[in-house]
Amino acid sequence: MILMHDIVRDGDPVLRQVAKPLTFPLSDEDKKFANEMMQYLIDSQDPKIAQKHQLRAGVGLAAPQVGRSIQMAALLVPDDKGNILFKDIFVNPKILSESVRKACLAEGEGCLSVDKDIEGYVPRPDKLKIRYYTIDGEEKTIRLKDYPAIVASHEIDHLNGHLFYDRINKENPFTLAEDTIVIS
Numbered sequence: 001m002i003l004m005h006d007i008v009r010d011g012d013p014v015l016r017q018v019a020k021p022l023t024f025p026l027s028d029e030d031k032k033f034a035n036e037m038m039q040y041l042i043d044s045q046d047p048k049i050a051q052k053h054q055l056r057a058g059v060g061l062a063a064p065q066v067g068r069s070i071q072m073a074a075l076l077v078p079d080d081k082g083n084i085l086f087k088d089i090f091v092n093p094k095i096l097s098e099s100v101r102k103a104c105l106a107e108g109e110g111c112l113s114v115d116k117d118i119e120g121y122v123p124r125p126d127k128l129k130i131r132y133y134t135i136d137g138e139e140k141t142i143r144l145k146d147y148p149a150i151v152a153s154h155e156i157d158h159l160n161g162h163l164f165y166d167r168i169n170k171e172n173p174f175t176l177a178e179d180t181i182v183i184s
């Protein structure tokens, strides 16, 4: 089971590395690791289990955040009623295209690897077309928009060595392009 003490925090160089692509078939060890990342998200979104194990709630977790510099990330994105908007594990994801129009979360972003609150809008493409592989090696091409697209962008950023605050405008953290969608 992945616990908070397994999560690498900002300042560790692994978070700034470009993660290595994986080759198929994945090893049993890598599949197990992928499923453990997803299980962390499931547990962290269950108030009782999260409380018991002191898990901070997350909607995405990338392998470098658990100290492994490989191209793998789990996503479990619920809406505000608890319905699942997106759930899968990305292996070797690639953004094929993105909208010019940006979106951001009204409350900014957080990250399991960043302990302090960093205020400011985090503009990202509102729409993404992504190709990735499942842990069984099935190729998928998907289109995401709004909140799930933001989560996917955040996780793919991790695989490229970027953290959410890199995208905050340093001088004017709450200034946005006119047509940016603010999601609340």
Ligand code: CO
Pocket (backbone or CB within 6 Å): 110, 111, 112, 113, 154, 158
């Ligand atoms: Co993060």
